[in-house]
Amino acid sequence: MLVDLVIVGGGMGGCAAALSACANGLRVFMTEETDWIGGQVTSQGVPPDEHPWIEDFGCTKRYRTYRNKVRDTYIKVFNVKEANPSFNPGNGLVSNICHDPRVSLHVLYEMLMPYLLTNQLQLCLNTKIISVQKIDKTIREMTFENMVTRERVEVKAPYFVDATETGDVLPLADIKYVVGAESKAETGELHALEESNPEDIQAFTYVLAMEYREGENHVIPEPEMYEFWREYHPDIWPDKYLSFFAPHPITKEKREYTLFREETGFPLWEYRRIFDKNKFDLQYKAGDITLMNWPQNDYFLGNIYDVSEEDREKHLYQAKQLSLSLFYWLQTEAPRPDGGKGYPGLKLRNDIFVTKDGLAKSAYIREARRIKAEYTIVEQDVSPDFNKGRTGKKYHDRVGIGSYSIDLHPSMAGRNYLDIKALPYHIPLGALLPKDVDNVLAGCKNIGTTHITNGCYRLHPAEWNIGEACGALVAFCIKHNINPKTVREDEKLLTAFQEELRKDGFELEWPEEFY
Structure with missing residues (x-):
């Protein structure tokens, strides 16, 4: 052709x-x-x-x-x-x-x-x-x-x-x-490394879509790697990865997040919300929908290009498990303002990406x-x-x-x-x-x-x-x-x-x- x-x-x-x-x-x-x-x-x-x-x-x-x-x-x-x-x-x-x-x-x-x-x-x-x-x-x-x-x-x-x-x-x-x-010697950049590092590549992320339907129960089966991600605490992180705490991107200080808007904390739900039901006159009782692309599901344990096919598949799988584990943690263990735990009304919207697991069709590569x-x-x-x-x-x-x-x-x-x-x-x-x-x-x-x-x-x-x-x-x-x-x-x-x-x-x- x-x-x-x-x-x-x-x-x-x-x-x-x-x-x-x-x-x-x-x-x-x-x-x-x-x-x-x-x-x-x-x-x-x-x-x-x-x-x-x-x-x-x-x-x-x-x-x-x-x-x-x-x-x-x-x-x-x-x-x-x-x-x-x-x-x-x-x-x-x-x-x-x-x-x-x-x-x-x-x-x-x-x-x-x-x-x-x-x-x-x-x-x-x-x-x-x-x-x-x-x-x-x-x-x-x-x-x-x-x-x-x-x-x-x-x-x-x-x-x-x-x-x-x-x-x-x-x-x-x-x-x-x-x-x-x-390296600094190569580029003269103020924030460049002293020595070049081909492994210093930004995290990638598997996004998922979720709707909130208060009073309902949509808890998914526990992901296979949930225990690993539940206990994971990176050296650069102020708390466990599955938590409402992460470094502030600018100051690196411990920053508190919340799922929904509260008196304190950054509201993750509103960050990449793609459907606000209050913007529309709806006949159907729909909930708000947001996309999970947050600090807590950035994957940085390994790269997916210029590596073996085995390593590529491993890191793609683990990145998917991270996002699903964060979602499951939100459903079952995330602390609520009323002292309770979990938001079972979170519903994984498989239909949005037309995928069986509800995750995006491909990883977000930065x-x-x-x-x-x-x-x-x-x-x-x-x-x-x-x-x-x-x-x-x-x-x-x-x-x-x-x-x-x-x-x-x-x-x-x-x-x-x-x-x-x-x-x-x-x-x-x-x-x-x-x-x-x-x-x-x-x-x-x-x-x-x-x-x-x-x-x-x-x-x-x-x-x-x-x-x-x-x-x-x-x-x-x-x-x-x-x-x-x-x-x-x-x-x-x-x-x-x-x-x-x-x-x-x-x-x-x-x-x-x-x-």
Whole structure:
């Protein structure tokens, strides 16, 4: 099969790349390992983590369309009490559009529908990349396998985007990459380690969905590893892991959490709540629904890429058991304000992810393999300690903007949180381009960041912008018969490409008052 662009991975970056490339007339082949597109916002169960200006600026036009369609879907299908432009379906604390992952799945398919219906976009679900044919610095062909039917397909294209959650194309194509934490000598970063550590990778998480139905009993069978996780007390933790105590991400001091809102403590229930029943006029007696993606179910006992298949399966299993054990602890042993124990009315919502165990279809991966890029984003680029204005480094080759703090979760090397300020930043084109290959682009969390700057570039709007820029760049290169590195190196071509991005709804600068 021959197409214009192969996108490996149907997450947010992959979907955005497909939308951009198809809108520019390219024929696209996209694969996804699960049976859901959308990645972190759907199959991984993470409502959008966004910056405070997102309602007005700070994302691409297509990302804003996606957000608007999420709200519109609820307003169309429910009797919403107050349908306003800032309507938040879950009334969650983490986002202005905390919502059910199935709604994002619907919206993404709706946006891709024109291209799917005409076969301009060929989408293969449950499909994994298994081999790459590479000659010198050029990928010629990729082979994929459907994990259900075991059928294989070979696809040729002039360009490829790695939009997988863990940078799976990189080792198969022998593209140089970095794993874990760099050293101060390598990056000059204030918060880098004295010595590099490839095992210093952020925790991953298996999210689950739960509803609260007061007065009912929905207690699940005791998970197989419950006793282990019940007694587990990490050295970096102020209490047992299954408790309402965890380190404060910034101060590391002992922080108290609660399940529901009380006079003291941080209310976990409201953090990633995706359905607030009080927002709707309902005929059915439904309860609030939230997603469990909390400090207490971050898994950091081992990694799941660049390890043996046996270790990978072990850590995936243990991570699932951690989330189920935390849920069971909440049902049976969590201390209540009235002096009792447990909330048996918590109901595991298997239907939300359409999985037997109620867990998300795949683990939420915070940190992937990262390309050795033409430009690597370092802490100095985004830190207020190194930049005089209100934004980070304004790259000449910028292809978008984003904002989030440097938010690193506990690592597999035993390091605690690192949560420090980062300025609103720009996305450099050079970070999307691997040094040692000419026709592959990094389309999500695998761009040229460091372990530290990954903490602010890994969020939803930034991943979308990265992927969408990849699709636009491939179209520009095919149109002008040039390669991506030439676009970056030639000032006239770069200016022309950036102007096309602006016309297509990309924001390449923050508002004037930010500078």
